[in-house]
Amino acid sequence: MGEKESEKLLFWEHMRTPIAPQHPTLPKLLVLLILFVSLTYLVYTLKLVSTSRACKDAPFSKTIIAVNATASAAAVLRRGSRETNPEDRTDLRHLVFGIAASAKLWDQRKSYIKLWYRARDMRGVVWLDEKVKSEENNSDTLPPVRISGDTARFKYTNRQGHRSAIRISRIVSETLRLGMKDVRWFVMGDDDTVFVTENLIRVLRKYDHNELYYIGSLSESHLQNIFFSYNMAYGGGGFAISYPLAKALQKMQDRCIQRYPALYGSDDRMQACMAELGVPLTKEIGFHQYDVYGNLFGLLASHPVTPLVSLHHLDVVEPIFPNVTQVEALQRLTIPMKLDSAGLMQQSICYDKSKSWTVSVSWGFAVEIFRGVFSPREMEMPSRTFLNWYRRADYTAYAFNTRPVSRNPCQKPFVFYFSKAKYNSTMQQIVSEYERHRVPHPDCRWKMANPAAFDKVEVYKKPDPHLWDRVSSEEKLLQSEEVKGERDHGDRCGYV
Template identity: 30%
Template structure:
């Protein structure tokens, strides 16, 4: 081939490349073009009719798989019944043996029950280190098999003392493509729990959320998965390992709470971040979260507030009353604090460490995956404590009322110009009646004092609002 022929071949090649280039959208890169060609022959099959649906995700597309025991269900069912919606919520409680006593006839307010499969032969074959852990993981397959009816998009696994905020959870998963592989969960709040097991696993009591294709793949590989993980002592760790074997990693979500703590967790709950709360776990291992209640009553009171507005539930809003030099911190639907001093947000956003570490001997800090404040008897740092009592909802606003827990028993803050808040017996919070959907910025609030009551009005922040002090 002569030089002129080579030159002609080169020009023709350039012309062909140019025609191909202008035939594709200009926003695609070379990598995108290659991926487009490859995807034609590599699209995953859709064997489920709902998986190919573009309709909005609703509660009917979500199934809950709760694992517990017959012995504990007699009292723990009250926690689940606080949020369960008969004839609306889909799911099952898996028991180790048939119900007895006050569980007969089976309560209408409880999820329908199923007996966990008899895994005796499998456990003997694999010499499983912790049989109960195998039963929990195996329940993923059992609930998937029960619920795969053409409408299933998401599988949520939890324990028999897991409290879920159903509307927030549905809103959360609705923002993701259920046809893709997702493994949502949360680490433990206690650092050592993550160190002992894994920082990359979802702790199951807080809730593990699996998209349809991932749940289907786990169910199909369940026996092999459990054989590979038979010597692992934690169900959550086995689940993470099996998910990892399918090429999927954890997507952490800050609204899921394992509650690996003991004692009074009010300090933790009163500083919830600006993200919709999805779950709370370990109600049996912490004090009742409201004063002068038992745990079941506390769960019902919490869900009473949630029924009015889950989108704001627990989220911390901070504002100041400059005339009295007060700072107010409101955990919507749960608690309200008044400080007799102007305090910056970055301090108030740290939970007060009213709670104890989950396990082990006392250790040097850090104990938790978040910064904390030590409880204080300093009159300028110790808050006046109020807790949610009742809610009223109208078309124009939602009113939540918080009552004082007890006298603070401290003098007035020594800070210049501070004013005592001892006379305040009630805090009334007015919030918009509409669901809050944008979480990029906290709400602002204005405070008006009326005798023994403080009235706080929530609103969207103006563009020039600054909350610095």
């Protein structure tokens, strides 16, 4: 065997011999990595626990509420600072009214505008289809009158409507082009619309005028809302558009109108353009279209819990007070409107336990006294003293709950209509009087006190101009508990 072969043999023998174990470096790295991760986790956990000690006594749900309350508080503070600064507070001077009117009806309808418009405090324009005889003495009671632009170039193919809808739909844009300064909201209405302007301001102050807002309400008629849209603000009830939205609308409205020649009215054209701009309707149910016929009593006596902003179709419905004209009735309504507009038409329900009577007060409008005990759930539903827009006594045709007028002769309410009111500075209360509406009542065989023994009802109310400023959920809950207590005790009712 040669020398090289012996070396090879030794090499292979060496490879077969097991190698003695040594301390590897790889497990050391793993141990160090585990220790590092564990230490990091421990430090992070200790830090998390230390920062959470402040909330250890609070339940988890309360913590969530606290976060929401902080955000809400910031919003309230921003709004509060704006309201405390007279220069930055939204007021009537920041509104411009665009009123759609017809020359043929102007002499009749302008009486409605005179009831609510104050030329010294407000800005607005009446847009007519043609010229009317100007009256210099109306300059202090009516907005200036202008003629709408020509709309002959626009298509209109709806056989049931009138092409004046195109003219009316452009009122906001035409009013914007007048270049008025310091405008925050454009408010649209008809010449037979009456606004409660103080409540209108209360509603608009809830919203940021720098954002895109389209604010209004629906029709009372379910069928009307189906035919047109549940996302549309009805123009007769009025609606408000923020200034930035009016600017966006003005840029595209004429092109938008051309795309909808088959639509019926001005308000559904407006909503079609809002849909193209991606702005939904913000619903405020105090704007009232009143697509009904007959007597508004049931609607006004059970007004929803919201500021009364507008009344419409005043030529169609009966006067809101009996035995007077509609204008005279609305003039009477301005008395409580001036004393406490925030509480106008707000319903209070109480009970006289000794007589087993239910008393419903629609402040500034009417008081009803019923024999028997009716639940608040029933009383807050409007009684069907009216017909729907299609003149059918169909309770399913309304976009809200209603109750039938009772057929039981003993449950027919005794109605006392508002007659006068004044502020008593000694008591710091408004004393309002309601006189009984003398109509024949059917004979009742129930052996209980008869409300016919009373000729007048007095209501004592403390004015509350900040009624609608309390918006927190806790305050609303407290208010509802207070109202519940008053209803249970029934000691708020006084008779003269």
